[in-house]
Amino acid sequence: MSPSISEKIHLTKEHCTKLLRMMMLIRRFEERCAELYGEQKIRGFLHLYIGEEANAVGVMQALTSEDAVVATYREHGHALARGLPATEVMAEMYGKATGSSRGRGGSMHIFNAERRFYGGNAIVGGGLPLAVGLALADKMNGRSRVTCCFFGEGAAAEGEFHESMNLAALWKLPVLFVCENNLYAMGTALERSESETDICQHARSYRIAAGSVDGMDVVAVEVAARRAVQAVRDGNGPQFLETRTYRFRAHSMFDPDLYRNKAEVEKWKERCPIKRFREWLLATGTLHESEIATIEIAIAEEVENAVKFAEASPWEPEADLTRDVLTPIKRSAPT
Amino acid sequence: MSVPRKITYRDAVREAIQDAMHRDARVFLMGEDVGRYGGAYGCSKGLLAEFGEERIRDTPLAEAGFTGAGIGAALGGMRPIVEIMTVNFSLLALDQIVNTAATIRHMSGGQFSVPLVIRMATGAGRQLAAQHSHSLENWYAHVPGIKVVAPATVADARGMLWTALQDPDPVVMFEHAMLYNDEGEIAAEGDLSMPIEGAAIRRPGTDCSIITYGGSLKKALAAAADLARENINCEVIDLRALRPLDDKTILASVEKTHRAVIVDEGWRTGSLAAEISALIMEGAFFALDAPVARVCSAEVPIPYARHLEIAATPQMASIVVAVRGVLRR
Numbered sequence: 001m002s003p004s005i006s007e008k009i010h011l012t013k014e015h016c017t018k019l020l021r022m023m024m025l026i027r028r029f030e031e032r033c034a035e036l037y038g039e040q041k042i043r044g045f046l047h048l049y050i051g052e053e054a055n056a057v058g059v060m061q062a063l064t065s066e067d068a069v070v071a072t073y074r075e076h077g078h079a080l081a082r083g084l085p086a087t088e089v090m091a092e093m094y095g096k097a098t099g100s101s102r103g104r105g106g107s108m109h110i111f112n113a114e115r116r117f118y119g120g121n122a123i124v125g126g127g128l129p130l131a132v133g134l135a136l137a138d139k140m141n142g143r144s145r146v147t148c149c150f151f152g153e154g155a156a157a158e159g160e161f162h163e164s165m166n167l168a169a170l171w172k173l174p175v176l177f178v179c180e181n182n183l184y185a186m187g188t189a190l191e192r193s194e195s196e197t198d199i200c201q202h203a204r205s206y207r208i209a210a211g212s213v214d215g216m217d218v219v220a221v222e223v224a225a226r227r228a229v230q231a232v233r234d235g236n237g238p239q240f241l242e243t244r245t246y247r248f249r250a251h252s253m254f255d256p257d258l259y260r261n262k263a264e265v266e267k268w269k270e271r272c273p274i275k276r277f278r279e280w281l282l283a284t285g286t287l288h289e290s291e292i293a294t295i296e297i298a299i300a301e302e303v304e305n306a307v308k309f310a311e312a313s314p315w316e317p318e319a320d321l322t323r324d325v326l327t328p329i330k331r332s333a334p335t
Numbered sequence: 336m337s338v339p340r341k342i343t344y345r346d347a348v349r350e351a352i353q354d355a356m357h358r359d360a361r362v363f364l365m366g367e368d369v370g371r372y373g374g375a376y377g378c379s380k381g382l383l384a385e386f387g388e389e390r391i392r393d394t395p396l397a398e399a400g401f402t403g404a405g406i407g408a409a410l411g412g413m414r415p416i417v418e419i420m421t422v423n424f425s426l427l428a429l430d431q432i433v434n435t436a437a438t439i440r441h442m443s444g445g446q447f448s449v450p451l452v453i454r455m456a457t458g459a460g461r462q463l464a465a466q467h468s469h470s471l472e473n474w475y476a477h478v479p480g481i482k483v484v485a486p487a488t489v490a491d492a493r494g495m496l497w498t499a500l501q502d503p504d505p506v507v508m509f510e511h512a513m514l515y516n517d518e519g520e521i522a523a524e525g526d527l528s529m530p531i532e533g534a535a536i537r538r539p540g541t542d543c544s545i546i547t548y549g550g551s552l553k554k555a556l557a558a559a560a561d562l563a564r565e566n567i568n569c570e571v572i573d574l575r576a577l578r579p580l581d582d583k584t585i586l587a588s589v590e591k592t593h594r595a596v597i598v599d600e601g602w603r604t605g606s607l608a609a610e611i612s613a614l615i616m617e618g619a620f621f622a623l624d625a626p627v628a629r630v631c632s633a634e635v636p637i638p639y640a641r642h643l644e645i646a647a648t649p650q651m652a653s654i655v656v657a658v659r660g661v662l663r664r
Binding site: 068099100101102103104105109111112113118119120121123126128129130131132133134135136137138140141147159160163164166167170322323324325326327 | 363389394395397399400401402403404405406407408409410411412413415430431434435439440441442443444445446447448479480482503504
């Protein structure tokens with residue numbers, strides 16, 4: 001971690017603890033999800049973010065509660081970092097009525113209106129036009145909010161990516177595009193799917209300011225995100241941030257992960273964002289082992305509480321199957 | 336009592352947009368060539384000068400992008416009207432309409448709804464061949480989470496848009512390209528809004544129900560007028576809403592006439608006509624005196640040549656033949 005970067009944000013003990021704690025919570029939460037998947041408590045697709053925690057945690061620091069977040073199907077980390085309670089996220093994984101989408105969404109479709117968390121989109125590239133529209137509404141209403149849109153590098157091959165870049169730049173909309181480049185679109189490596197592997201060049205071709213950052217360094221991500229968000233707030237139109245990252249686990253629980261060699265995975269694991277940050281905090285004396293141990297106990301408890309909550313929660317009654325397909329028409333109360 | 340006004344369907348659409356823009360500052364129109372050009376079918380002529388570029392928003396040729404932006408803007412508190420030039424082009428936005436607009440309410444457990452209106456031209460008759468002439472209304476009517484309407488009259492073209500904009504969920508509105516020049520009467524003043532649910536009986540009758548929508552309504556009415564000369568008294572139902580279907584009106588009519596002919600410009604296979612036929616079978620089987628008949632488009636991409644285009648699509652003559660068929664006359 002370079003001192004020049006750490007100088008740019010206020011790395012107080014409190015802030016560092018917050019960053020570390022959230023990354024550890026996401027890691028623990030998802031490791032528990034993988035176990036629960038093995039126990040068949042969680043079904044369907046489960047896309048783990050393990051290894052990529054620094055991206056969501058770093059970027060979220062730059063956003064306020066007024067801003068909007070659009071995420072992908074690999075969004076547990078984003079949901080937790082955005083402040084969704086682990087209980088409602090876990091209950092959604094279970095498909096319970098107390099889940100964030102009342103069991104209608106599952107792992108891939110976590111939403112939260114109160115926190116302006118717009119999912120949870122499992123169509124690659126599908127969230128980008130949505131983010132453009134949210135930003136358009138803000139601009140037309142003279143609001144100074146930012147819409148932050150997360151997607152993977154695989155999305156850059158989609159038409160909706162290019163249409164959205166063009167619209168956002170053409171209309172100078174307040175969007176922060178965050179491309180989490182983990183090098184693989186499911187099983188297809190970047191160089192096998194893109195003629196231009198520098199994703200930032202795609203954004204720049206639309207005259208969008210773009211930059212890359214080490215997505216395994218939470219502080220670097222936060223610094224870059226703060227800078228980009230400020231540029232959006234200053235009225236400079238959309239900004240593009242590529243976070244260079246890696247997922248340690250397979251694409252989903254169904255994926256045998258045969259397209260990456262083990263040495264590559266191991267090499268990236270050495271750059272684990274939690275391990276690196278933790279070592280830096282210890283080396284600089286910002287945190288002590290005992291304090292980290294206390295955090296570990298607290299997050300373990302938080303995750304276990306989420307599991308207990310999900311276990312104890314009721315199922316949505318089948319009689320309510322078709323609720324929330326359309327908005328119920330409000331009729332005036334009988335007098 | 337004021338005298339009703341006679342205006343074209345195109346003017347009715349334009350007035351509806353203009354009126355909505357005046358009544359609600361959240362409403363804006365977005366689509367290809369809606370501004371400077373005035374709309375591919377001229378439905379927004381003059382509106383750019385009146386409302387400016389922010390609210391009459393020309394877009395690049397990016398159907399998925401601007402339709403998705405309409406969804407996002409609706410989530411952000413606006414009431415967008417997205418215009419797509421033709422139903423064929425809407426296929427480029429099908430992902431956003433079907434995977435996002437229609438799903439987000441359910442998928443979020445009711446936390447978000449999308450108050451968006453998507454308007455598009457549909458149908459054959461202008462010799463525009465196989466990439467501008469199709470009727471894919473049933474593709475949309477298949478999807479839970481959206482409402483689908485097809486204003487077939489000038490009054491509906493004038494009145495349905497405002498109601499659709501009040502609706503908290505996405506509404507897809509089909510304007511048949513052969514209707515834009517048609518004239519019709521609307522009230523000179525007062526509330527011109529029309530419901531976006533429920534069918535209308537455009538001609539009452541006793542001998543056979545002709546069930547249709549959109550651009551085929553005038554052909555069905557012409558067929559009914561023709562048949563009346565042979566003392567065949569047809570009831571013509573304009574579906575108006577294609578999702579949800581007004582099964583009550585359809586079934587009540589069939590209970591009365593005991594015969595049904597469905598006229599649908601979509602291809603027969605997997606058509607709305609097939610859905611309505613099944614609905615009649617389930618709900619009025621024992622009232623039927625003859626099998627349900629369908630007049631649909633031939634199973635061919637709509638051809639360019641005038642005579643072939645006519646041969647491919649439902650016409651007054653084919654409707655007359657179908658009605659005589661179910662009456663065994």
